Amino acid sequence: MARSDLVRILQAAVPDTVRITRRRIEDVRPLRDEADLLLGADGTHSLVRRSGWPGAAARSHGVTVLRGTADIDPPEVAETWGGGWLVGITPLAGATRTGTAPAGTNWFACLPEHRTPSVAEDLAHLRDVVGGRRAPIETLLDAIRPETTLVHGIHTVPAIAPVRQNVALLGDAAHAMAPNLGHGANTALEDADALAAALRERSSIPAALRDYALRRAAVDQAWRLGSAVMLQMAMMQSRAGLRDRALRRIASLGPL
Ligand SMILES: Cc1cc2nc3c(=O)[nH]c(=O)nc-3n(C[C@H](O)[C@H](O)[C@H](O)COP(=O)(O)OP(=O)(O)OC[C@H]3O[C@@H](n4cnc5c(N)ncnc54)[C@H](O)[C@@H]3O)c2cc1C
Structure with missing residues (x-):
C-alpha cells in the first residue's frame, strides 16, 4: 500500500470531535503537566521519548x-x-x-x-x-x-518499557526498527489499536497503560530484534558465502 493512501485513510477516520493543532513541539513538559495522558507517536527521534527516557536516543x-x-x-x-x-x-x-x-x-x-x-x-x-x-x-x-x-x-531505539507515569510511546517512538521485516508501520498500527482497546476497557488511565504495556512491549521488541537480525543477515560481508550456502540448503529441504 502506498504510504500516502494509508495516511489519507487514517486521516479520514479521525472523528470531528478531535481538535487538531499543527505545530512543531519543542518542549513536551507543559503538555505532559496539563494532560491526563500524553501519547508520544513522534517517530524514531521522538522528543517525548528523549524527554522522559534519558539515554534512549536512537542508534x-x-x-x-x-x-x-x-x-x-x-x-x-x-x-x-x-x-x-x-x-x-x-x-x-x-x-x-x-x-x-x-x-x-x-x-x-x-x-x-x-x-x-x-x-x-x-x-x-x-x-x-x-x-x-x-x-x-x-x-x-x-x-x-x-x-x-x-x-x-x-536507526533503532534501544529496548525500553513504553509507559512512564502518564506518558505512553507508540510506533517508532517506542521501538524504531530496521525495515528488513517490513513491520514498522504494522507494529505502530497494532500499538494504536491495543492502546485504544485498553483505554476503552479499563476504568482508569494507569490501569489502561499497564494493560497496553503488557499487550505490546514483548511483541514489539521481538519484531525489533528480528528486524535487526534480518538486516545483519542481509548485509553480511565476510560470511556472505556461508550464509548463501546455508540458505540454499534450507531451500532445498522444500516447504516445511
Ligand atoms: C526504508 C524504510 C522502509 C520501510 N518499509 C516498511 C514496510 O514495508 N512496512 C512497514 O510496516 N513499515 C516500514 N517502514 C517503517 C515505517 O515507515 C515506520 O515504522 C512508521 O512510519 C512509523 O510510524 P510512526 O507514526 O510511529 O512514526 P512516523 O511515521 O515517523 O511519524 C511521526 C510523526 O511525528 C511528527 N513529529 C516528530 N517530531 C515532532 C515534533 N517535535 N513536533 C510535532 N510533530 C513531530 C513527524 O512529523 C511525523 O509526522 C519502513 C521504514 C523505512 C525507513
Missing part, C-alpha cells in the same frame, strides 16, 4: 539506505543480497501498466554507511558497489534518477 545501524521510484516496469520482483549490500525491486503500489506507459517500479538499496554531498554522487557509489552483478539490477540502475531518490540512515 545508527551503520548503513545507508537509498530508495525511490523509477519510471519502468519492474524488471523483477525480488530482493538480492550480496556481500555487504542488498537491492530490492517491487512494483509501485497501486500502479498498473496503461497502454505503453510503464507501471512504475519501487526500489530500495542498502550499503555500508557512505554519504556524499549529493544524491547523484550517492547513486554513482551505488552503481560502483552493485553494478555488473545481475541483469535486472542493471536495468534498474539505468532508470533511477537523483530527483526521485531518498538517501538516509537506519
Whole structure:
C-alpha cells in the first residue's frame, strides 16, 4: 500500500470531535503537566521519548539506505543480497501498466554507511558497489534518477518499557526498527489499536497503560530484534558465502 493512501485513510477516520493543532513541539513538559495522558507517536527521534527516557536516543545501524521510484516496469520482483549490500525491486503500489506507459517500479538499496554531498554522487557509489552483478539490477540502475531518490540512515531505539507515569510511546517512538521485516508501520498500527482497546476497557488511565504495556512491549521488541537480525543477515560481508550456502540448503529441504 502506498504510504500516502494509508495516511489519507487514517486521516479520514479521525472523528470531528478531535481538535487538531499543527505545530512543531519543542518542549513536551507543559503538555505532559496539563494532560491526563500524553501519547508520544513522534517517530524514531521522538522528543517525548528523549524527554522522559534519558539515554534512549536512537542508534545508527551503520548503513545507508537509498530508495525511490523509477519510471519502468519492474524488471523483477525480488530482493538480492550480496556481500555487504542488498537491492530490492517491487512494483509501485497501486500502479498498473496503461497502454505503453510503464507501471512504475519501487526500489530500495542498502550499503555500508557512505554519504556524499549529493544524491547523484550517492547513486554513482551505488552503481560502483552493485553494478555488473545481475541483469535486472542493471536495468534498474539505468532508470533511477537523483530527483526521485531518498538517501538516509537506519536507526533503532534501544529496548525500553513504553509507559512512564502518564506518558505512553507508540510506533517508532517506542521501538524504531530496521525495515528488513517490513513491520514498522504494522507494529505502530497494532500499538494504536491495543492502546485504544485498553483505554476503552479499563476504568482508569494507569490501569489502561499497564494493560497496553503488557499487550505490546514483548511483541514489539521481538519484531525489533528480528528486524535487526534480518538486516545483519542481509548485509553480511565476510560470511556472505556461508550464509548463501546455508540458505540454499534450507531451500532445498522444500516447504516445511
Ligand atoms: C526504508 C524504510 C522502509 C520501510 N518499509 C516498511 C514496510 O514495508 N512496512 C512497514 O510496516 N513499515 C516500514 N517502514 C517503517 C515505517 O515507515 C515506520 O515504522 C512508521 O512510519 C512509523 O510510524 P510512526 O507514526 O510511529 O512514526 P512516523 O511515521 O515517523 O511519524 C511521526 C510523526 O511525528 C511528527 N513529529 C516528530 N517530531 C515532532 C515534533 N517535535 N513536533 C510535532 N510533530 C513531530 C513527524 O512529523 C511525523 O509526522 C519502513 C521504514 C523505512 C525507513
